[in-house]
Amino acid sequence: MSNWQRRTLGTAVVLSVGVSLVACSATSVQESPNGRLIAVSGQASDAQEQALATGTVVWGRGDCMVVEAEETYLIVFPRGTTIGDSEKVTLPNGSVISAGDEVGLGGGFHLASTAKSELSAIPEACLTEEVFWATGEVAE
Structure with missing residues (x-):
């Protein structure tokens, strides 16, 4: 490979990484x-994660919604999720969940320590050791 080709390839890699980083947006709080x-996730839920978090949805530390099972996990809902006056959470697909509901949520578990930049808007009191990024699939 010539020097010109190496430089061109290197520039393309740097540009694609830069575009990927700009395209990602941090999680927000509603x-x-x-x-x-x-x-709520700042990016589209196009990942095909296949974990299932089953348990009871409750208000956890910091008044953030979590799912309690053997462990407690902060839920990062998919982009487009809203919370209403009655504290019911409406997902983009129209599913509605409330504190006290027994649910099975599709998505993926991630260590909060490895997702610090994505979770920077979340109050520290709300963070759990592992965070569950929900894809929007709900089994009640």
């Missing part, structure tokens, strides 16, 4: 009128 919080 707040109900009563101060309850949900974490």
